[in-house]
Amino acid sequence: MNRRRFLEIAGVASVGAAVAGCAGKQSAQTGPSAGAPKERPAGQDGVVYVGKNADPAKALVAAVAAAGGLKSVISPGATVALKPNAAWARSPEQAAATNPALVAQMIRLCREAGAGKVIVFEHTIDRPSQMVLGITGIAKAVGEAGGELALASGEPDFQTLEVPRGKLLKQDTIAKTLAKADVIINMPKAKRHSQTELTLGLKNLMGCIWNRQAWHTGPDLSQYIADYATALPVSLTVTDASRVLLTNGPKGPGQTKDLNEVIVSFDPVAADAYACGLFEMKPADVAHIVHAAELGLGQHDISKITVKRV
Amino acid sequence: MKSARRISQGLFLILFAVLFALSVGRLDLSAGGLKIVSPLPVELFLLIDPLLAGASMLSSRTFTPAHVLWILPVVLLTILCGRAFCGWVCPLGTCIDAADRVARRKADRRTTRERSWPRLKYYILAGIIVTAAMGAQVAWLLDPQALLVRSLTLGAAPPAQWTLRSIEGVPALGQAAGAARGLFPEQQAAFRQGLIAALMLAAILAGGILSRRFWCRSLCPLGALLGLIGRIPLFRRSITPKCNECRLCEIDCKMDAISGNGAATVTEECIYCYSCVAVCPREGNVLSTAKPERSAPLNLSRRHLLTGIGVGAVWSFAARTAISEKATRDGTSRLAGLRLIRPPGSVGEDEFTELCVRCGECMKVCPTNGLQPALAEAGLAGIWTPVLAPRAGECTQKCTLCGDVCPTHAIQPFTVAEKDYLYIGRAAIDRSTCVVWESGKQCLVCDEVCSYDAIYWQKEGGTKMPHVDPARCVGCGICENNCPVGGPNAAIRVTCEGEKRGMPRDQQKAWRAANITEHPE
Numbered sequence: 001m002n003r004r005r006f007l008e009i010a011g012v013a014s015v016g017a018a019v020a021g022c023a024g025k026q027s028a029q030t031g032p033s034a035g036a037p038k039e040r041p042a043g044q045d046g047v048v049y050v051g052k053n054a055d056p057a058k059a060l061v062a063a064v065a066a067a068g069g070l071k072s073v074i075s076p077g078a079t080v081a082l083k084p085n086a087a088w089a090r091s092p093e094q095a096a097a098t099n100p101a102l103v104a105q106m107i108r109l110c111r112e113a114g115a116g117k118v119i120v121f122e123h124t125i126d127r128p129s130q131m132v133l134g135i136t137g138i139a140k141a142v143g144e145a146g147g148e149l150a151l152a153s154g155e156p157d158f159q160t161l162e163v164p165r166g167k168l169l170k171q172d173t174i175a176k177t178l179a180k181a182d183v184i185i186n187m188p189k190a191k192r193h194s195q196t197e198l199t200l201g202l203k204n205l206m207g208c209i210w211n212r213q214a215w216h217t218g219p220d221l222s223q224y225i226a227d228y229a230t231a232l233p234v235s236l237t238v239t240d241a242s243r244v245l246l247t248n249g250p251k252g253p254g255q256t257k258d259l260n261e262v263i264v265s266f267d268p269v270a271a272d273a274y275a276c277g278l279f280e281m282k283p284a285d286v287a288h289i290v291h292a293a294e295l296g297l298g299q300h301d302i303s304k305i306t307v308k309r310v
Numbered sequence: 311m312k313s314a315r316r317i318s319q320g321l322f323l324i325l326f327a328v329l330f331a332l333s334v335g336r337l338d339l340s341a342g343g344l345k346i347v348s349p350l351p352v353e354l355f356l357l358i359d360p361l362l363a364g365a366s367m368l369s370s371r372t373f374t375p376a377h378v379l380w381i382l383p384v385v386l387l388t389i390l391c392g393r394a395f396c397g398w399v400c401p402l403g404t405c406i407d408a409a410d411r412v413a414r415r416k417a418d419r420r421t422t423r424e425r426s427w428p429r430l431k432y433y434i435l436a437g438i439i440v441t442a443a444m445g446a447q448v449a450w451l452l453d454p455q456a457l458l459v460r461s462l463t464l465g466a467a468p469p470a471q472w473t474l475r476s477i478e479g480v481p482a483l484g485q486a487a488g489a490a491r492g493l494f495p496e497q498q499a500a501f502r503q504g505l506i507a508a509l510m511l512a513a514i515l516a517g518g519i520l521s522r523r524f525w526c527r528s529l530c531p532l533g534a535l536l537g538l539i540g541r542i543p544l545f546r547r548s549i550t551p552k553c554n555e556c557r558l559c560e561i562d563c564k565m566d567a568i569s570g571n572g573a574a575t576v577t578e579e580c581i582y583c584y585s586c587v588a589v590c591p592r593e594g595n596v597l598s599t600a601k602p603e604r605s606a607p608l609n610l611s612r613r614h615l616l617t618g619i620g621v622g623a624v625w626s627f628a629a630r631t632a633i634s635e636k637a638t639r640d641g642t643s644r645l646a647g648l649r650l651i652r653p654p655g656s657v658g659e660d661e662f663t664e665l666c667v668r669c670g671e672c673m674k675v676c677p678t679n680g681l682q683p684a685l686a687e688a689g690l691a692g693i694w695t696p697v698l699a700p701r702a703g704e705c706t707q708k709c710t711l712c713g714d715v716c717p718t719h720a721i722q723p724f725t726v727a728e729k730d731y732l733y734i735g736r737a738a739i740d741r742s743t744c745v746v747w748e749s750g751k752q753c754l755v756c757d758e759v760c761s762y763d764a765i766y767w768q769k770e771g772g773t774k775m776p777h778v779d780p781a782r783c784v785g786c787g788i789c790e791n792n793c794p795v796g797g798p799n800a801a802i803r804v805t806c807e808g809e810k811r812g813m814p815r816d817q818q819k820a821w822r823a824a825n826i827t828e829h830p831e
Binding site: 089125126127128129130131134135153154156193194195212213214216217221222248250251253 | 337475497709745752753755758759761767788794
């Protein structure tokens, strides 16, 4: 081995690594795109299950049981991705993020239903992300319940997503973690929101894209939110209304209220429509809920929604 | 003993590398935010540096007993053993030894085939001291510890981080690269002027073309200072009766510190590398407490001393032309750029450029990559000092890292709670580009992301219009960072207006309490 030989080998190896890196990037982009939402189990349109308990984990267990369990959405060995709302570095009592105990219980329920792996995903707004998930208590909860944390930190963590049913939004991005998952379960926090009046399940999906800013400079933020929901295959919505944020939403700190409810539904629009009532608002007050109903994502008419309380 | 020295160099270099790697914030829930987790201060090598301590304290006319304690071990070591620091501890010295082996062929490793200018470093030292006496600090440019940390932070760590991230997709190799993520902050770091900082270090290592230890012999002001402090060491080189004046040691000495046919030692240059002892075929060289017969004091005659002071005077005059840019009354600079946004806890601007040694530690630990080296914002006196560039990264609320690592306390430590009233600037909405003010669109991202509840909206004609609350806005820049409008120029921008560095902290707190009003949402 002399110097020339060494340099030759090093040169070939670096070119090889660069090519392999590019190839790796390519295959991620042409991998399975999210496509259309999975089939909703029969008879679940416009049905919400509301568990009420001071312990959010118990409220969740009751509501999921009433909904018939998770086996209708989780096949044995499936990779389940949970999408909580953990954009902000706020502690659990401040009600700006999904309750960590709720996330932990959801992980346990998914595993009991036969999930192979449960990943908790978020694309935070406050930085650094590890700090945010720590302050919200969710990182600890995920570790204790046997889940895995996956946090997006840059553009390479996202891939293209086609939105064929969108009225205004035709193409956007989706986190690669979510694209690779078999099941996506949305776990929003019920809060007031300065721009959209409320942030619930449909709004929570904004954390799945890379470029949020583009939606704000686009023609209609509310339409974009609804359009995107047609392309992201959410199998179940679990809305955390244990403690809700009433003022200064979505980040707070603000006035909170303990409602002790957990809302479970296979119908994302119905879940959001029901939650409007918790803030003494109507679904018609929230533009993106109306647009989502127009796109056929679910039922937003309160008179046609069945609420099963447990 | 030569191998003992190599081991010592290796250990201190490893220590340097470990501390460099540990200078990444981790969440400490009991502290309510990010903290450095390290058994020793990550800025250790900067703390123990007598040149940085002396120049910053002298120029700012402050005395920090804690800082004096930190430099004592090195000072004591130097009094006893001359420039042993240079040969046994200094991480830049270790890098230079390694680079010299590459730069110089074995045949050329002789003092007779080298070019160096040993008096030059004393002129540089004189320049630093006289300038400090005149109230300006220029040690930062050529101090080896500051230079090394700065060059690596600005010029080496970002490309290393990027390279490792790029190969994460590669099978096998990618696993190791992914595991290395913990060595870097979450954000991909990028710094202005990073290439220049890297080139400075490269140039120093390339000095090996001219002589071994070229930097240490000809340029290093810290080496010059230690050489003067350790002029009469207790433990030093002398020759034994076995010496036959073959001069092998003199020719071999990498610091050109031996003269008089091997008999005399220039104590201000000897770095205790033991090469003379190793190369001597007849045990004619020894390092001990024995007093040598002949001494060779450095050739620093009165003429040289006056030249040094002359250089110092010229340098200090040049440095002090920047005095007008620091015309301050309340801790702020009246002529500096609007974007001179200093980290929270920073001292007033006058003192800041005197204390800041531009080590780059604060920039390294900033978790959002918001702290950047200043260019024009702080004038010539403030070049490469840290400024917040909100578009690059906000000052994230639950973090106190910059104050935790600053070795000279140009940034004083602070707590997350205090950040509510440490005003570093204020955001202002540009109504000509803000999509709400300009075209009535639905935005309010600034209101959404603000951690301090400093943006409120008021309905005008049915649209919610954003406003900045000056009592709550501390200038963190998260609004500017997230504003969907613009590239470098967002529709809401932070300037240094409203900063209150000149006020004591309890006064800033009282100001906030007196000026806070409730607004609707």
